[in-house]
Amino acid sequence: MNCIISSMGISSLCKALILLELILLPLFASSDTKTLHESSDSSSFPANFLFGTASSSYQFEGAYLSDGKGLSNWDVHTHKPGNIIDGSNGDIAVDQYHRYLEDIDLMASLGVNSYRFSMSWARILPKGRFGGVNMAGISYYNKLINALLLKGIQPFVSLTYFDVPQELEDRYGGFLSPKSQEDFGYYVDICFKYFGDRVKYWATFNEPNFQAIYGYRVGEYPPKRCSKPFGNCSHGDSEREPFIAAHNIILAHATAVDIYRTKYQREQRGSIGIVMNCMWYEPISNSTANKLAVERAHAFFLRWFLDPIIFGRYPEEMKEVLGSTLPEFSRNDMNKLRKGLDFIGMNHYTSYYVQDCILSVCEPGKGSTRTEGSSLLTQEKDGVPIGKPSEVDWLHVYPQGMEKMVTYVKERYNNTPMIITENGYSQVSNSNGNIEEFLHDTGRVEYMSGYLDALLTAMKKGADVRGYFAWSFLDNFEWTFGYTRRFGLYHVDYTTMKRTPRLSATWYKEFIARYKVDKSQM
């Protein structure tokens, strides 16, 4: 039975059921970890569910100047000393550009039915719309798509994933200029035209909420703009620019959807959405102020983009605080925004406690300032972490967050179809050494098994979720952390580029196999 929490509170029967669950849950949880291999109930996922792995162009492809590719903002950023903690870059990355056939064989052996990858804008249009189409780039993605389809693996394409042609930055300041909307429209039209006969899933942007904050507030991603006290950059305005960049990204998304709907979708029959970074928030106490702070945290991160795209307006919480700093949508923009999206892509990894900083005085920290919504994010309460810590400081294991996050998005956006576009776990490494330890990744298996169970719980309660992608297929270039964070189901030796399956790869393979056996019996 479903427990419906109304404004009146929870019924007493529900309370009793929840209590019973709380008592029984630890019993099941402990037997779960004993038999890792049978812990998750894959057979209950619906038919046609997408089970895949995820990647992105800059983190995987390498070949940064091959066959006519132009420079991207990330090529330029990583080549400047001091930007990446281990001084590395994605020039070679994991060389997927040359090894895609071998990689597709690995995916086929895993049994996944989908692969999420991104197209490098600068590989297709080295100078944006100010130059020609690079046919060698088109040819690479054609080969990749065809080889995937040959193995029964659906391509799931992110049109852009943080990397944009440097030309756009140099010419007009990238996403700070409305001209970026036009450029994005020009680019996606080319992608739909060349690949849309075979690609049925398109995501316009990956984590634009993260992109806006890291590029324009804290200045750790290109174009490395910010102001004090948010970060240390030579240019920028942390209180204004994130909102301008976000505004242009929202309208660039709308432009892409408009083009797809008017020119391609009827014939090509695919779907188009956006991928958001989704963090779950728990109030640090049950006070009304902290609960309101949780809602503000969602408003200033997730709803910042999804409210305009789905409802045509920014969250009230943002308007109230930001006033005229928040750009406005013209009538023309509103019309474009009406085209919405077909699915919400969700990257979910971890959860935070939230403390109100309007009524109480907060230590400075993530989210605490006015322009961030006055909601301080922490991962500890009275010295106790929100979930089991991992080797990576920001990644705490809190599987309940998956169920709650999916349920939140379901309720707010009228159960728009959702796809978990990323979920994953990291190990830390400073060298290639001790591969055995890296391969025996029980932490990752427990993480995925717990999060998939929580996802299924949300689905059993009615959430319309269509797919799950593990981040990541292989170890890869982890942005500012270079090669020191390993998220792969497969270990990569960065000297030889050899890929080796971890325990988690075997576990995921068996998980998918059980799902397939069950579905073939239907």
Ligand SMILES: O=C(/C=C/c1ccc(O)cc1)O[C@@H]1O[C@H](CO)[C@@H](O)[C@H](O)[C@H]1O
């Ligand atoms: O979710 C995140 C990043 C979270 C974070 C980073 C640094 C902090 O200090 C706090 C959070 O990005 C996604 O998660 C992955 C693994 O990180 C990245 O490799 C993906 O490219 C990206 O889409």
